Amino acid sequence: MTDLAHIRNFSIVAHIDHGKSTLADRLIQSTGTVKDRDMKEQLLDAMDIERERGITIKANTVRIDYTADNGEAYVLNLIDTPGHVDFAYEVSRSMRAVEGSLLVVDSTQGVEAQTLANVYQAIDADHEIVPVLNKIDLPASDCDRVAEQIEDVIGIDASGAIRVSAKTGEGIHETLEAIVNQLPPPKGDRDAPLKAMLVDSWYDAYLGVIVLVRIIDGVMKKGERVKMMSNGSVHLIDRIGVFRPGMMPVDELGPGEIGFITASIKQVRDTRVGDTITHEKKGAEKALPGFKPSQPVVFCGLFPVDSAEFEDLRDAIEKLALNDASFSYEMETSAALGFGFRCGFLGLLHLEVIRDRIEREYDIDLITTAPSVIYHVYMKDGSHFELHNPADFPDPSTIDHLEEPRIKATILVPDEFLGDVLKLCQDRRGIQLDLTYAGSRAMVVYDLPLNEVVFDFYDRLKSVTKGYASFDYQMTGYRQDNLVKMSILVNEEPVDALSTMVHRDRAETRGRAMVEKLKDLIPRHMFKIPIQAAIGGKVIARETLSAMRKDVTAKCYGGDATRKKKLLEKQKAGKKKMRQFGKVDIPQEAFISALKMDG
Amino acid sequence: MAEDWTHGGFGIYIHWPFCASKCPYCDFNSHVAAEIDESRWVRAYTREIDRYAAALPARVVNSVFFGGGTPSLMAPETVNAVLERIHMRWPVANDLEVTLEANPGSVEAGRFRGYAQAGVNRLSMGIQALNDPDLRALGRLHSVDDALAAFDIARNNFDRVSFDLIYARQNQTLSDWRSELRRALAMTVDHLSLYQLTIEPGTAFGDRYDAGKLRGLPEDDLSAEMYEATQDICAAAGFEAYEVSNHAKSGSESRHNLIYWRYGDYAGIGPGAHGRITVHGQRYATETRLAPLAWLQAAEAGQGENLRRALSGTEQAEEYLMMGLRLLQGIDLKRYYSLSGDHLDTAKIAYLSEIGMVEHAGDSLHVTPGGRMVLNAVIKEFFAG
Ligand SMILES: Nc1nc2c(ncn2[C@@H]2O[C@H](COP(=O)(O)OP(=O)(O)O)[C@@H](O)[C@H]2O)c(=O)[nH]1
Ligand SMILES: C[S@@+](CC[C@H](N)C(=O)[O-])C[C@H]1O[C@@H](n2cnc3c(N)ncnc32)[C@H](O)[C@@H]1O
Ligand code: SF4
Numbered sequence: 004m005t006d007l008a009h010i011r012n013f014s015i016v017a018h019i020d021h022g023k024s025t026l027a028d029r030l031i032q033s034t035g036t037v038k039d040r041d042m043k044e045q046l047l048d049a050m051d052i053e054r055e056r057g058i059t060i061k062a063n064t065v066r067i068d069y070t071a072d073n074g075e076a077y078v079l080n081l082i083d084t085p086g087h088v089d090f091a092y093e094v095s096r097s098m099r100a101v102e103g104s105l106l107v108v109d110s111t112q113g114v115e116a117q118t119l120a121n122v123y124q125a126i127d128a129d130h131e132i133v134p135v136l137n138k139i140d141l142p143a144s145d146c147d148r149v150a151e152q153i154e155d156v157i158g159i160d161a162s163g164a165i166r167v168s169a170k171t172g173e174g175i176h177e178t179l180e181a182i183v184n185q186l187p188p189p190k191g192d193r194d195a196p197l198k199a200m201l202v203d204s205w206y207d208a209y210l211g212v213i214v215l216v217r218i219i220d221g222v223m224k225k226g227e228r229v230k231m232m233s234n235g236s237v238h239l240i241d242r243i244g245v246f247r248p249g250m251m252p253v254d255e256l257g258p259g260e261i262g263f264i265t266a267s268i269k270q271v272r273d274t275r276v277g278d279t280i281t282h283e284k285k286g287a288e289k290a291l292p293g294f295k296p297s298q299p300v301v302f303c304g305l306f307p308v309d310s311a312e313f314e315d316l317r318d319a320i321e322k323l324a325l326n327d328a329s330f331s332y333e334m335e336t337s338a339a340l341g342f343g344f345r346c347g348f349l350g351l352l353h354l355e356v357i358r359d360r361i362e363r364e365y366d367i368d369l370i371t372t373a374p375s376v377i378y379h380v381y382m383k384d385g386s387h388f389e390l391h392n393p394a395d396f397p398d399p400s401t402i403d404h405l406e407e408p409r410i411k412a413t414i415l416v417p418d419e420f421l422g423d424v425l426k427l428c429q430d431r432r433g434i435q436l437d438l439t440y441a442g443s444r445a446m447v448v449y450d451l452p453l454n455e456v457v458f459d460f461y462d463r464l465k466s467v468t469k470g471y472a473s474f475d476y477q478m479t480g481y482r483q484d485n486l487v488k489m490s491i492l493v494n495e496e497p498v499d500a501l502s503t504m505v506h507r508d509r510a511e512t513r514g515r516a517m518v519e520k521l522k523d524l525i526p527r528h529m530f531k532i533p534i535q536a537a538i539g540g541k542v543i544a545r546e547t548l549s550a551m552r553k554d555v556t557a558k559c560y561g562g563d564a565t566r567k568k569k570l571l572e573k574q575k576a577g578k579k580k581m582r583q584f585g586k587v588d589i590p591q592e593a594f595i596s597a598l599k600m601d602g
Numbered sequence: 603m604a605e606d607w608t609h610g611g612f613g614i615y616i617h618w619p620f621c622a623s624k625c626p627y628c629d630f631n632s633h634v635a636a637e638i639d640e641s642r643w644v645r646a647y648t649r650e651i652d653r654y655a656a657a658l659p660a661r662v663v664n665s666v667f668f669g670g671g672t673p674s675l676m677a678p679e680t681v682n683a684v685l686e687r688i689h690m691r692w693p694v695a696n697d698l699e700v701t702l703e704a705n706p707g708s709v710e711a712g713r714f715r716g717y718a719q720a721g722v723n724r725l726s727m728g729i730q731a732l733n734d735p736d737l738r739a740l741g742r743l744h745s746v747d748d749a750l751a752a753f754d755i756a757r758n759n760f761d762r763v764s765f766d767l768i769y770a771r772q773n774q775t776l777s778d779w780r781s782e783l784r785r786a787l788a789m790t791v792d793h794l795s796l797y798q799l800t801i802e803p804g805t806a807f808g809d810r811y812d813a814g815k816l817r818g819l820p821e822d823d824l825s826a827e828m829y830e831a832t833q834d835i836c837a838a839a840g841f842e843a844y845e846v847s848n849h850a851k852s853g854s855e856s857r858h859n860l861i862y863w864r865y866g867d868y869a870g871i872g873p874g875a876h877g878r879i880t881v882h883g884q885r886y887a888t889e890t891r892l893a894p895l896a897w898l899q900a901a902e903a904g905q906g907e908n909l910r911r912a913l914s915g916t917e918q919a920e921e922y923l924m925m926g927l928r929l930l931q932g933i934d935l936k937r938y939y940s941l942s943g944d945h946l947d948t949a950k951i952a953y954l955s956e957i958g959m960v961e962h963a964g965d966s967l968h969v970t971p972g973g974r975m976v977l978n979a980v981i982k983e984f985f986a987g
Contacts, residue, residue, distance in 0.1 A: 529979050530957045552826035555977040557797045557847050559928060561615055561862040562876040564921055565887060571924070571978065575985055586953070 005078045010259040011186045012080045012101035012217070014130075016122050018115035018473060021107050022137040025169040026178075027065070027081060031248065033175050034069045034079075064202075064215060064261060065248040071183045079182055080261040082202070084121070096276055098128040100202045100217040100261065103186030105178070106153070110136040110166070111143040113152050113444070115473035116415045122157055133181050134164035140171050156441045191258025196287040197221030197229070197280070202261070204274040210242070212268035216280060217261045219291065224255040228283040229266070232290040233275050237283050238266035271327070299331050299347025300408065300478065301354055301457050302391045304372035304500060305361070306343030308580055308591050312367050313342045319365035320344055323357060330357060337394065337499050339584050340370060345392055351457055368580060371595050372500035376454045379406040379481055393502045396488040399539060406481040407504075408453040411436065413446065414464070416472040421445045423467040431455035432506060450479065454504060459599045489514055489543075491521070491597075492535040496585045500594055510536075514544035517597050524593035527551035532587055609937075610866020612658075613665040613858050616647060616684060617872025618673040619894045622705070626741045626806035627768070627799060631874035631892055632671040640680045646901035647871060648687045653904065654869040655691035657881055661867070663692045665699040665858035668722070674704035678716025685721045699762075699857040701726055706752035706765075707744045714752075714759045724762040724856075726795070727753060732782050736771055741806075750789075757791060762854065764793035769832070770825045771799055773818035779828055780835065787839045792854035796832055797847050798825060829975060846928045846974060863929050865922040871906065873897035878913075878921075885918055887911050915943050924981050932968025950984055 017023035067079040082097045098104070104125040108114055125132055134153055136146045146166055153161040165181055167174030203215040216223070223229070225243045230236070244252040245262040256262045268274060279290035307316045320332050331347035348354040354374060361367055378390040381403045390396065412433070416424050418440075428435070428449045437448035451460075456476065464472050489510055491501035501521075505513050514536030521534050525548055536544040559567055581588040621632045666688060668681060685700065701724040702717055704710055714725065729749045731737045737745065744752075756763045767786055769779050786794065801811045801819070810816040820828065833843055841849035845863060848856065861868055870877030870888060873896075877888040889909040891897040900906050913921070919942030926933035938946050951967065954960045959973035959980050973980050 529954075529959055529973075529976050529983075551976050551979060552822055553829060553975045554979050555829075555846055555975060557800050559846070559862075559925065560859060561868050561870065561878070562874070564862070564878070564925060565876060565889075568921060568924060571982055571985060574978075575982055 005257070005260065007188050007191060007259045009075060009077045010080070010189055011077060011103065011182050012082070012189055012259065012261060013103045013105060013182060013186055014082045014084050014097055014101050014125070015105045015107055016084070016118065016125055016132075017107035017137075018109070018112075018117040021109040021112065021115070021118070022169045023083075023107055026105070026107055026135070026137060026167065027083060029169050029172060029175050030079075030081065030179065031065055031067055033172065034067050034179070063248070064246050066245045066261070067247075069179055069183070072180060073183075077183050078260075079179070082261065095124045095128070097202060098124055098130065099277075100200055101128075101130070102189055103131040103133065103182070105135050105182070106132050106157075106159075107135045107137050108149055108153060109138050110146045110149045111138050111141050113149050114156050114415070114441070116413050116475040117473055119157065119413060119415070120475035120477075122159075126159075131186050132159055133178075133185050134159065134161045135174075135178060136164050136166050137169055139166045139173065140168040152441055156446070189259030191218065192220045193222060193258050195220035196285055197223055197282045198287045198291060199223055199229075199256075199280040200291055201231075201274060201276055201278040201280055203276060204268075204271050206271050210265050212265065212271055212274060214264050214266070214268070214274055214280075215261070216256065216264060218256050218258050220258055220287070221282075222255050222257045223264065223280075225252075229264075229280050230283045230286055231275070232279040232281055232287070236273070238268060240264050240266050272324075299329065299349060300376060300453065301348045301350055301374050302345060302377070303348075303354060303374040304335050304337065304340070304343050304345050304370075304392070305358065306337065306340040306370045306372070306500075306582075308368035308370055308582060310341040315365060316344065316361070316367050316369075319361045319367060320346070323360060327357075329353070335392070337372075339498060340372075340500055340582060343370075347391070351461075368591060370500065370582060370591050373503045373594065373598055374457055375504060376408050376457055378408075378486065378504060381405070390504075393488050393504050394499045396502075396504075399487070404483050405486045406483050407486060409479050409482050410451055410453050410456060410476040411479050412449045412451050412456065412474065412476040414449070414472055414474050415441075415444055415446050416468055418443050418445055420468040420471060421447070424464065424472060427460075427463055427467055431460060432509070451476075452484070452506070453478065462599070487538050489517075490537050491517060492533075492537060492542075493521070493525070493589065494532045494585050494587045495535075496587075497537075498584050498589070501597060503598065507538075510538055511543050518544045518546040520597045520599070521593060522546045522548050524596055525587065525589055528587060530586075610864035611664040611857070611861045612661045612866060613667065613861040613868040614651075614654075614663060614688060615858075615868055615870050615872075615875055615877070616666065616668050616673075617870070617875040618643075618668060618671045618676055619873045620675055621670065621672040622675065622707070622743055623741070624806075626810075627802065629802035629805050629808075630671065633894055635894070640677055642898060642902065644680055644683045646898050646906070647684050649904055650871045650901050650906045651684070651687045651691055653906075654871070654879070658867075658869065658879060661692060663688060663694045663698060664866075665701070665861060667700075667858040668702040670703050672705045672710075673702050674710035674713060674717075678713055678720050681717055681722060682720035699724055701856065701858055703728065704752070704756070705744065706749035708748055708751065711752035711755045714755050718759040723760060724764070725756045725760045726793075726856075727756060727763065727765040729753070729765045730768045731771065732767070732785055736774070739772060740768065753789065762793065763791045764795060764850075764856065765790075766795040766797065768797050768799050770820050770828050772816070774820070774828075776824065776827055776831060780831055783832060783835050787836065787841065790839075790841065793848070793850040793856060794836070794841055795848050796836075798829065826975060833971065842930070844930050846977065860929075863925045865918075865925050885913050887913055915941055918942070919944075919946075920985065923984060927967075927969050927977060927981060930968065932966055935965045935967055946984065954980060954983060 015023045063083045065081050069077045069079050071077055082101055084097045106122055108118060136149055138144055150161040150164050165174055165177050167178055198219040199216040200219060201214060202217050204212055207213050225240055227240050228237055229240060242265040244250050281287040307313055324330055329349050332344045335343050335345040358369060358371055362369055375393055380390050381387045382401055383403045414424055431451055432455055433449040433451040436450055439446050461474060464474055485507040486504055487507050487510060489503055489505045490497045518534045518536050529550060531550045532548040534546045535542045556567055581590045619631050619633055620635050620638060624634055700722045702722045703726045706727050706729055730740055730742055732746055734745050801807050807816055836849045843849050844855050867879050868877055869879060873890060873894045874892040875890050879886055888907050890906045891900055891908050897906055919938050922938060922941055923933060935946055951962055955962055958970055960967055960969050969977060969980060
């Protein structure tokens with residue numbers, strides 16, 4: 004165990020691609036925590052999907068041993084935080100477990116929206132913040148300008164910002180010294196009753212649930228019986244250790260330390276992030292202030308393309324949920340799609356990550372229905388309820404009014420693209436709250452309906468600004484508006500999985516866009532197919548997919564029978580990637596693609 | 603099994619796998635070889651004939667077809683030896699049809715007389731196009747003049763002469779094709795095969811197409827219009843399509859190809875040849891080695907087949923449906939039932955009739971002109987679940 008004066012706990016705050024992972028790798032490597040040849044690039048981003056998308060989803064942690072210039076040995080605990088807005092709640096929870104942050108800014112780019120969002124969370128958590136200007140090896144690096152920008156926009160002193168190249172290793176030593184000298188050591192009392200903060204937990208196929216803890220007071224040892232203060236459940240600690248970054252057992256964890264325990268816990272759901280863990284006997288009286296639990300905000304239906312795979316899907320969803328308490332699900336049945344699940348996610352990225360994992364790791368083809376946010380429905384009879392699924396939309400004549408969730412969005416964008424961004428926000432029913440400049444970049448703040456953002460806002464923003472804008476948001480509350488349910492009819496039959504909630508004023512535009520998209524997405528059939536968007540019984544947009552004109556094999560003789568039949572069978576298997584609605588086959592990808600708007 | 607047309611009859615297919623050069627669109631089992639020892643090929647063909655004759659004794663042969671490749675590169679003596687062997691081993695129908703595929707070059711034309719003397723009574727010529735630039739684009743070695751000269755020789759030697767054209771070619775317009783087709787019909791004897799150019803994977807055209815370098819192919823709508831125009835023009839000239847791509851005066855249909863579409867039995871002899879044969883009441887699909895030399899050695903050694911697979915009733919019914927719906931006359935639902943043991947899904951028939959794809963009278967089911975244009979989709983609908 005290390006005494007408090009020789010511990011530093013910190014996280015790294017950065018916008019995507021500013022070099023957080025590279026810097027973390029360098030810190031770990033330069034202190035010899037991992038041998039160079041064992042160094043897997045970007046050690047902290049472990050999951051495949053994370054690696055592929057270059058994002059961090061689950062908080063990871065590593066303990067670094069460092070002997071400082073003053074000759075003393077320190078233990079530095081780094082908790083890595085996710086970078087994407089969908090996972091903002093995880094950022095805030097990780098930050099509560101440490102005392103300081105490195106604010107990494109790409110010195111060729113400057114401050115971005117995510118930098119802002121995360122750094123405010125660090126400030127909220129009372130962190131000492133050390134600014135780090137990264138990528139100084141690049142010719143476009145402009146440290147003075149970026150330091151000034153940090154002072155202007157964030158309002159913290161950046162005169163002592165450390166200039167680093169995580170690529171070449173320049174400035175890494177200075178960074179380690181700054182961690183030791185500028186960040187405060189943790190506080191805590193070794194002799195007080197045990198109080199450990201449950202920072203995170205996840206499921207491991209071999210060890211069961213692994214719990215990441217930060218010890219506030221007292222000491223935790225292997226073999227002890229501990230109690231979760233939220234529900235009183237008692238567990239026996241069977242392993243205790245730290246991450247370096249592989250798991251290394253230790254005898255005990257004392258105040259200020261960060262490490263893991265396992266205690267034969269079967270499900271992640273049995274652990275509550277933010278909970279306080281204490282000893283069963285002579286435990287603490289008062290728990291630590293908890294975290295706000297994360298709430299799903301986006302809902303959609305997941306159905307197997309092949310209905311015979313429903314049980315496999317159930318299995319996959321249950322397994323994924325074991326490791327992700329922020330993901331909710333319940334069974335859903337749809338007339339057209341059969342059995343599936345209505346699932347709740349933290350945001351669209353979270354949705355895509357889960358969907359990709361089901362398709363890839365469990366090899367199940369999915370139909371994803373139109374994502375929806377939670378609407379508050381107030382009925383004429385005075386009752387009200389939360390609508391998670393447009394399919395459950397009641398008879399409009401019984402509804403008094405509807406409310407939808409709104410967000411506050413912050414967008415940083417180079418001047419030249421400002422016009423496009425304002426137009427995009429305006430098109431999405433935004434209300435401008437603020438517009439300021441920081442150098443040649445504008446910072447706009449908008450009040451926007453969540454449902455306009457959830458789907459493809461981020462993609463659109465990236466495309467209209469050629470990738471130069473950055474974006475972050477937080478939920479603000481609910482507001483009444485003129486919302487309606489728009490149905491899509493394919494060949495005169497309503498396809499529930501495509502119905503969405505829209506603002507009445509935008510219904511025609513959205514409806515037209517959707518039917519046009521579907522016309523391209525649905526393959527031609529032997530007959531012509533009307534595709535319509537409707538509100539109640541009223542058609543507001545219509546397209547006709549013309550019948551296929553020609554699909555016949557020119558030559559088919561004795562030698563071709565076997566081959567041609569195999570070909571048809573292959574195409575028949577391809578049909579399995581589609582679902583039949585009436586007589587129309589709709590391909591799996593149509594359900595999501597139809598919703599993506601070009602404007 | 604009864605030896606009658608209701609079950610499609612019995613034919614023998616002889617595959618000759620060599621060509622003077624390889625055409626860029628062609629995915630047939632054809633090869634360019636420097637030297638061919640025809641005596642070995644005669645030996646191999648005759649051993650295979652003997653083997654099939656032993657397995658299928660006393661079948662009456664309705665048709666023999668020399669296909670390729672370019673069978674018109676064979677010496678007439680080779681053709682003669684094969685036909686003699688067939689006559690020796692099987693009873694043949696009085697109206698036995700013997701077809702040979704010929705390329706319309708001057709060298710080939712010189713052998714036509716010899717083929718007629720050997721017993722070939724029908725010639726199928728690969729003319730492909732009636733203008734020289736298009737023939738060059740298709741990689742053909744002959745010119746239009748060569749083809750017309752060869753065609754005259756063919757007509758002098760055979761009562762039945764058919765020829766093939768490929769249309770929906772690069773940069774071909776609808777009116778180009780209409781006038782080319784009218785010229786073709788003016789010289790047609792009794793039979794004509796009109797194929798829309800198909801880009802087959804693994805061919806030179808296929809590679810060029812995948813690389814985005816095969817330009818000027820007709821879009822779907824144009825190729826549909828070309829097909830429709832073809833049907834109208836041929837029907838008006840008395841050459842209605844009796845099959846998707848085949849047109850004939852009534853009574854002049856290719857009997858050999860009808861065996862395939864009516865799902866009769868055929869022995870497939872030669873490299874890569876497929877067969878469907880009935881032995882002791884069980885129907886089999888047969889296949890042979892693809893590589894000419896590998897097949898040659900195997901056949902000489904007494905076994906050219908490298909696969910013989912029993913077909914289930916369902917598979918047979920599906921093949922019957924797939925082949926038979928290509929014909930104007932369609933299929934016999936009773937025969938479908940006797941093969942499959944199940945009736946063809948009546949709900950599907952009703953649905954496809956309702957949308958105008960098939961017509962159904964008594965036990966006969968056939969596609970409409972509209973249904974024929976999307977025949978693959980119609981068949982898939984029957985196959986699907
Ligand atoms: N030239 C240069 N590239 C860097 C530096 N630090 C990171 N990068 C590159 O910037 C990209 C994003 O870095 P990464 O660490 O994945 O960013 P993260 O998204 O913040 O974790 C990667 O291609 C890195 O190789 C640096 O100091 N110099
Ligand atoms: C066995 S092939 C060739 C016979 C002969 N060797 C010749 O080329 O004239 C029979 C016919 O199929 C047609 N054919 C071959 N490949 C084709 C393709 N890719 N698309 C359309 N028709 C094709 C040609 O019309 C050809 O004459
Ligand atoms: S089209 Fe005929 S000549 Fe050309 S390669 Fe094929 S088989 Fe040989």
